[in-house]
Amino acid sequence: MEQNDYGRPPVVPSAATSSAPTPLRPGTPNTDASRNLYDNTDSGSNVPGTGTNPFVSPDASRPASSFESSSGSPYEEPAEAPGGQRYFHSRLVKKGEIEKPWLNKADPKEKWVTILPLLGILLGLCISGFLVWDGMRSVVKHKYCPVLDEDFSSGLDPSIWTKEVQVGGFGNGEFEQTTGGDENVFIGDNGHLMIKATLQDANLVEKNNVINLLKDGTCTSKDYYSCVAATNTTAGNSTIVPPTLSGRINTKKGATIKYGRVEVTAKLPVGDWLWPAIWMLPVKDTYGPWPSSGEIDIMESRGNNHTYAQGGNNIASSALHWGPDPANDAWWKTNNKRKSLHTTYSAGFNTFGLEWSQKYLFTYVNSRLLQVTYTNFNKPMWKRGGFPDSTSNGTRLVDIWSQTGRDNTPFDQEFYLILNLAVGGTNGWFEDGRSGKPWLDHSPNAKKDFWEARDTWYPTWTQPQLEVSRVLITQQCDGNEEL
Template sequence: MLKFLPSSTLLLLGYLHYSHAQCTTPSITVASGTHAPTGTICPGDLIFEDNFDELDLKKWNHEQTLGGGGNWEFEWYTNSRYNSYVDGGILYIKPTLLADENGEEFLSSGTLDINGGSPADEYGKVEVRAKLPSGDWLWPAIWFLPRYNQYSSWPISGEIDLMESRGNRNYVNGSGVNIGTQLVSSTLHWGPAWNINKYMLTHAERLNPEGYDANWHNYQMTWTDNEINFSIDDEPLATFAPPSGGFWEWGDLDTSGYDNPWKRNTKMAPFDQEFYIILNLACGGTSYFPDDATNPGGKPWQNPSGTASTDFWKGRDQWLPTWQLETDNAAFKIDYVRIWAL
């Protein structure tokens, strides 16, 4: 029997309603849905804020799935207060082991995002203050998906990864770089087909020898109708600004064998539509943890294996002690989420 780890994903359900001052030039930010701000949106308006004084399920939705997120991850996303809860103004997304009625253990975690894509926004400034987890093969992420998939399925309609990291404290690649808790990345995913993803043209990384699990950090994005900027703690990480021919030109996709799905739209397409935010803590999978990096105790599975999840579970004596579940070290902690209009 395959074993799964419970987890949680949180999806943003709704914007708070704010009153807006009159402004001569309205914001370029678009926000729609039943919980979106009413009236004119002005530049600089705070259009969403959650300080997690409570887990408000009018704002957030739990995705419940064993689907593996397209990466054959090993967690089971649940709506469970074992996996996602608020304590002292902090949102915790924590992996746990749960037993079913037969005593079989499953790995669960959490993922939260907006309810049905409502509300979602196009263009704006985002800041999420978070402390990353430590524990082998944990995969925290703050990311965005399109509300309507206006240009077709992934990655044609795009994906924005504000922050991704790995929970391994001593996971080192062939160049001697720690690609675990010491490294975070921001990425745009885009391309004309699932197997033509030009994300490496819009991918940036930052190393922190202290580890991003050691302290709180602010993960920031400014998304305009000309470019997308990523920063950490107000220090710029990367600016991705497509040329006049858009991402099609940037990716040199004329020879891809596909027609340009964005040619009737702005140069920012597919990043010229409404996206919604996702907070999640995944585990393992067959894409994000390279086989050729070294880790104390080894890696229990190989990515090409047809029994990767079973091999992972059988190797729990390697990874489970690193989670230190008697503490909150393995929890992905979020202090606040804030979104402003431009």
Template sequence: TRGPLAFVATGLLVLLLGQPGSPETLVWQDEFDTLNLNEWSHLVTAWGGGNSEFQYYRNDRRNSYVRDGILYLRPTWTSAEYGDDFLYSGSLSYPDCNMEPCSSTAGQDIVQPLQSARISSSFSFKYGRVEVRAKLPRGDWIWPAIWMLPKNWVYGDWPRSGEIDIMESKGNDNYYDSNGVSQGDDRMGSTLHWGPDANHNNYWRTHWEKSIQDTGTDFADDFHLYGMQWTDNHITFTVDNAEIGTVWAPQDGFWYFGNFENDPGGTNIWQNGNWMAPFDQEFNFILNVAVGGTFFPDNLGNRPWSWDGHPMRDFWERRSEWLPTWHEEDAAMKIDYIRVYQ
């Protein structure tokens, strides 16, 4: 039989049969004494990141830089460089663009009102323990992420080959759902994305959140340690070394855990992997700071845009509501280090 009990029992069985581990070895680290462009590559694109976000990602030291052993990923305003009129009549492009679309031209909507950074590591690995010491940005509608994508996409396009989100959060100070529960910068989430297609992405089965609302602090107040333990039989996410969620290798794998044999049916796309597939391949790190987009749901927190044709213009023209919450480098995600042990 399959189901929750079988799922738990399988996890316990795998745990009991596991071999004693040898002492960990630090296999890779970046302490960010410099921004090593041989270790990290910038995404340069006007693409909205798959979530209709409002930034143009570029390789510019105003958006990604290191100071005093800390990496800063910081959104800046396009108008500060090109003027406000440019947003309504200009065209923005960069010669080092490496993902289409490479240009953004004002029309029904304005040019991207924000510039930001997204970097990917050349280092990739399979299985290990990850530590990322980071301080999250403070500022309404900012979306920081520390995550991973597959190196080789052996099972196919997203989400077939998986995605590992170690940390995602929202920069809003005052952002509450209808029950008065904060959804802002005192809450973070960890997620696995997996499925045969975008419409069957079963991330909701492998999503966990951590709130520190009751402490009177938030994740933008100080540095915290975001972690992941990844083996051939489970993935565990941690914050400050405390577990927030674990998924054990499901019996017969994620295909049956997702009930994909019934919906959408067809052949098990992970049949050639182990029970952790698609999370049985090498992944690499991605660090980015996005702004706006569908990560911020409708009807929550007086969102200053709609999707009725010109969301970026809405957002920019209502900047008096959110711009005062952005205070210089407080709006940056700060990374002290990333370490990988095996």
């Protein structure tokens, strides 16, 4: 069988297809209205692409169409190559230089496309610079004079530091007896101050005994119950002496300030239910007993690890305590905490600081930029507290601070520094029913329950000391401390 140029047998048109010309496909150029441009006229057949055009469809039965009118095609027939085949002609625009007349003359408005954004950036920088300058101009730059710079290289100076010796729990129901001996407060081999917690003598806890600090004259409190404790083993009685020993020291005797800075560089302890604190109390109860005269907590933490529900030794808390009575202590309005990043405050030394003036008070960790809590004294503390008109028993509450005319009262008097390591307590610092706490705050057996659970918590005391490398106290001395 005869084949065409592409290996296909020729298609013979039927009578129906040969009797009349096939209409042209729309858009197909041709030389006249009766002949398809791609037909093989030499063969006398209308079979498309028989050796002439490889780009047409091989489907012989598909009808063609055309945009042609009766007047004929506007296109010319392509020239034929030798052998009767037509050349392929592309309608693409020939490659050449594209004219861009708008580039011959610059538009004068075009420069503003660049100038306006630059002016906006410059204006923004000027405004930002002014705001920074104005903010810095409004900040009072205080002058500070040294009060205490202690690195303990010469030991614990008794003219500055006082070891507090008590058994009463310091108003928090704490489970330690603070001692004056070298076992709990001492200078370590590395020259650092150590405040260490240890276990009480088991015989004093489990047998009938009395600890009477008044008898030997060592008690540093005037309160009887802060100086005397006893164990009573009578059936049904759960009274025991403090089950642990620890330390607490202060600078009331030799280093106090009214406005200034305090920085304590310390490494916190590791051990369940340990409670380290760096804080301040007023030298005199000028406005009444606690918390009427104020309290400044620079740092408080817990020796429990980071999994402890309230936050362990990875958290440092700061607070101010102030109010007309203990039931109306507004500490929760001036309280905050800071979490250590990817470590704990027990893993190394950190500086816990305070900056205090008549206008503001803030605490920080390592840098004044890393603030824990900030209080702006821009309105009277009594108004800030929103205290009720009377107590629960009907006693009228009176604004005890308005007499001074200062917004920062009671934080407008001399304060001294306290460093201590407490153990346990019944004031809520360790919440009931969380993280395996082995006692209940309101239980009369709290201390005994804690002691009897010592096999669970004492093994965690792998670093049971508050270690202090430096204490720096400076006094604001501008010549006008009311700034």
